[in-house]
Amino acid sequence: MMMTSWNNERGKELRVVLFTSRNKDNKELPFFKERTKAFLTTRTIEELKDEFDLFVEKGRLKETSRFYISVNERDNSKVQKALMHYLLDNDINMASLPSKIASVASKKENALTNKWMFDYDDDKSKIDEFIADVTELYLDVPEKFETPNGYAVVVKHGFDTRELLKKWGKVELKRDAMLCIDSAKLI
Secondary structure: OOOOOHHHOOOOOOEEEEEEEOHHHOOOOOOOOOEEEEEEEOOOHHHHHHHHHHHHHOOOOOOEEEEEEEOOOEOHHHHHHHHHHHHHHOOOOHHHHHHHHHHHHOOHHHEOOOOEEEEEOOOHHHHHHHHHHHHHHHOOOOEEEEEOOEEEEEEOOOOOOHHHHHHOOOEEEEOOOEEEEEEEEOO
């Protein structure tokens, strides 16, 4: 039997996506109920924007929603095997299968890449200094993304972060994280 190698097709990175409206972001809304939609996809962030907009529109007035995507690509064959084991061992409501697949894929052992993300919620005016410190230790330029509370700084692989995290006490290192791509409020 010939298997398609999803992980090697150019532009076909398999990622976990999460659209969510969290209690934490919607404390001011009485009787608010959290909503989430999690799934696995090979679509790009740009291709997912319309779907996120629909998720936002289905919310309540003044509800805040967020769009997350996994920093690390997922290994299709590992996810497939882990899902088969899960399905053999557990009864599952088939209507919840897309979110269960996303949950299985989210496990660290199913990551294809090993990117790390620094969650930088410190003084925004010092982000360039932080990136310079990361670059000096990492020996490459990291990716920087603006988030609702600050920045996410992503590196392609791990390195010794002890001194960096000692200096930057408010920065959190996440080894297999979800990156907040967008945040929107229904008005």
